[in-house]
Amino acid sequence: MKTERRLAFFERYLTLWVALCIAAGLALGKLLPSAIESLRRLEFGRGSQINVPIAILIWLMITPMMMKVDFGAIRNVGRKPAGLVVTLIVNWLVKPFSMAFLAWLFFRFIFSAFITHAEADQYIAGCIILAAAPCTAMVFVWSHLTDGDPAYTLVQVSVNDLIMLVLFVPIVRFLVTGASSLTVPFAVLLYSVIVFIVIPLTAGTILRWFLIRRGGKDWFEKDLLPRFAPVTITALLATLVFIFAFQADNITTRPFHVFLIAIPITLQVYLNSSLAYSLMKLLRVEYSIAAPGALIGASNFFELAVATAIALFGPDSGAALATVVGVLVEVPVMLTVCAACNRTRHWFSA
Secondary structure, three states: OOOOOOOOHHHHOHHHHHHHHHHHHHHHHHHOHHHHHHHHOOEOOOOOOOEHHHHHHHHHHHHHHHHOOOHHHHHHHHHOHHHHHHHHHHHHHHHHHHHHHHHHHHHHHHOOOOOOHHHHHHHHHHHHHHHOOEOOOOHHHHHHHOOOOHHHHHHHHHHHHHHHHHHHHHHHHHHHHHHOOOOOOHHHHHHHHHHHHHHHHHHHHHHHHHHHHHHOHHHHHHHHHHHHHHHHHHHHHHHHHHHHHHOHHHHHOOHHHHHHHHHHHHHHHHHHHHHHHHHHHHOOOOHHHHHHHHHHOOOEOHHHHHHHHHHHHOOOOHHHHHHHHHHHHHHHHHHHHHHHHHHOHHHOOO
16 A cells, blocks of 8 residues: 655644744844845845845745756656646636636625725735746645655646746736736836746756756756755745745734735635646546646745735735735645645545
8 A cells, every 4th residue: 555655844844934934024024124124125126126135045946946847758748638738727727817806806895895996906916926826846845745746746847837938927917907907017027037937947957957967867866956955945934034024014014904815815725726626536637646736726936926026016015915925825725735635535546
């Protein structure tokens, strides 16, 4: 009988580490406001709103993940196309549009008595930005937790990264403009994609090619890549600390709004994961592909979302707050989805 995989120490207590980072970030933001403000003003060019410390940390966090991406493996997906097709449909044809609808419904109507029209615009924009970026880094953790097929997960991530380069900008611009009265500057959005996707993806691809050529694929994947784990973990935790330090006033002064924003975000996670999982079951996709596929369709590339919202609307904006709330709910909610997948693996044929 196949035993269920177990997470390493860090991943097993991921919710605790995230909670500690949130607390540390909020404390630093409130106790050292001048120092945090100085760090927040460090930008790539005047008015770019792309923070230098966060950009560097995201590069350190994402580049090792991008080094895992083997674009050559995409050609092998033809043997089991159903899982990838479902993932792409949910990620690009359902998720951004369903999130836009839920955000519009909740913030324009259900919560209209509690927030202003301008705040609703910002929260809708933030939720759309969050949903338009499928998970890249953390999905490897979710796949491992659900005993997913690592090679197929790699293919799903690789294809999503390529599509994100093309569709992220037009989808965000179209939906934000359509669902709110905000105008999205195309140049700023494109700049964010270049900084937070193109640069780490290019760096990871080049490093992968160079290091495999130098030491061989077996050495690269089994010996070298694991050594980058502490760098990725440290960068992830530090990124969370910075994000919540920069958003300390935004969060602590609007706790009720944080609760309101969390409702549609949490709802769309369960909606999209259930849809992807059900379609996988309907199409008789094996569990090791169905579970991570459902998780990819539910989780978000929150690092890109936060950075993009800050770049577009500023660090104190409601859009930035909405993406940060996405970080708040991401780990605990996704862990419940993982648990649900593990409990229902018997629904799928061996």
